Amino acid sequence: MEKITREIYEQIQKAHQMVLLVHTHPDGDCLGSALALARVLNKLGKKAVVVSPDAIPEYLQWMPDTDKVLIYENSRSEVDQALQKADLIFLIDHNTPKRTGEQLAEKLEKYVGKKTFILIDHHLQPDPRIDLQISDPDKASTAELVFDFLQATGLWDRYADRETATLIYTGIMTDTGSFRFGKTSAGTHHAAAELIAKGAPNEYIHVQVYDTYSYDKMQLLAHALRHMKVIPECGASYMVLDRQTLEKYHYRPGDTEGIVNYGISLKGIAFTTLITQLPDNDSIKLSFRSKGNFDVNTFARKYFNGGGHKNAAGGRSSASLADTVEKLEKAIRENCNKILANA
Numbered sequence: 001m002e003k004i005t006r007e008i009y010e011q012i013q014k015a016h017q018m019v020l021l022v023h024t025h026p027d028g029d030c031l032g033s034a035l036a037l038a039r040v041l042n043k044l045g046k047k048a049v050v051v052s053p054d055a056i057p058e059y060l061q062w063m064p065d066t067d068k069v070l071i072y073e074n075s076r077s078e079v080d081q082a083l084q085k086a087d088l089i090f091l092i093d094h095n096t097p098k099r100t101g102e103q104l105a106e107k108l109e110k111y112v113g114k115k116t117f118i119l120i121d122h123h124l125q126p127d128p129r130i131d132l133q134i135s136d137p138d139k140a141s142t143a144e145l146v147f148d149f150l151q152a153t154g155l156w157d158r159y160a161d162r163e164t165a166t167l168i169y170t171g172i173m174t175d176t177g178s179f180r181f182g183k184t185s186a187g188t189h190h191a192a193a194e195l196i197a198k199g200a201p202n203e204y205i206h207v208q209v210y211d212t213y214s215y216d217k218m219q220l221l222a223h224a225l226r227h228m229k230v231i232p233e234c235g236a237s238y239m240v241l242d243r244q245t246l247e248k249y250h251y252r253p254g255d256t257e258g259i260v261n262y263g264i265s266l267k268g269i270a271f272t273t274l275i276t277q278l279p280d281n282d283s284i285k286l287s288f289r290s291k292g293n294f295d296v297n298t299f300a301r302k303y304f305n306g307g308g309h310k311n312a313a314g315g316r317s318s319a320s321l322a323d324t325v326e327k328l329e330k331a332i333r334e335n336c337n338k339i340l341a342n343a
């Protein structure tokens with residue numbers, strides 16, 4: 001067993017109560033990873049609760065144990081209590097407490113250095129203040145890291161069941177774009193094989209995640225595609241979903257999931273952005289995707305106060321929508337040659 005795996009396992013054995021945090025706008029990977037780990041910890045006789053800053057999107061609500069997730073927006077005092085009592089706080093699929101949203105992050109900051117934090121994540125630049133971390137940006141998903149951890153500690157053989165396998169499979173499948181993104185490895189497929197052997201219903205999971213579009217969601221995608229802006233001389237594209245459009249199609253969390261990937265599936269395009277002006281939100285959300293060596297983590301950090309992975313990242317803008325689009329176009333021009341080299 002690797003040293004860090006053993007250290008974390010020892011902390012788990014000593015602990016009684018744990019909180020596992022996922023990031024804002026939770027996705028299949030953070031939820032699958034956190035819920036799978038919590039499920040095994042519960043079987044080990046520990047109190048472990050998953051906390052999400054905001055609601056679980058509809059396309060993931062079928063996942064096992066989602067009914068047990070504490071949503072910070074709706075259960076502030078319960079979350080506060082759980083954090084107060086916790087001997088261990090896990091950050092799952094994010095690299096700093098900041099990724100849990102302003103208010104929850106502020107609460108967490110009070111415990112940094114006082115309580116034991118454990119980070120399990122595959123994003124770049126993990127928060128150096130967290131001593132115990134399994135951080136591997138070469139992994140395609142956090143769920144694969146959780147699977148490896150459970151395997152290495154023997155917890156997998158003792159406690160994993162069909163639901164655990166389903167949760168981890170969902171995490172791996174969503175973050176690898178169904179086993180096609182660059183970091184999908186032999187290890188990823190070995191994990192998937194073991195998960196299916198354990199009972200993960202792979203076809204069912206696929207249908208639940210990808211083939212359950214509402215009519216409105218499909219129309220929203222159609223709108224985004226129809227109005228896609230292409231800058232062929234820089235190998236770039238972007239799409240904008242403004243508030244009026246989202247309202248027109250009765251936007252619900254999760255409805256924009258996956259849309260950004262269409263922007264990068266054009267031939268000759270190596271960089272794309274989806275700009276989303278979410279209702280009930282002051283800041284504008286940006287999602288970035290790239291091909292090859294154009295690093296959107298750096299791009300997101302430099303221009304839009306964000307970050308993530310080399311080929312997939314996110315950012316925010318507090319400027320107006322028009323100014324945000326203008327800023328993006330300018331940033332694309334500044335990086336024109338670097339992008340084009342990968343197109």
Ligand SMILES: [Mn+2]
Pocket residue numbers: 029030093122140141142175
């Ligand atoms: Mn992830």
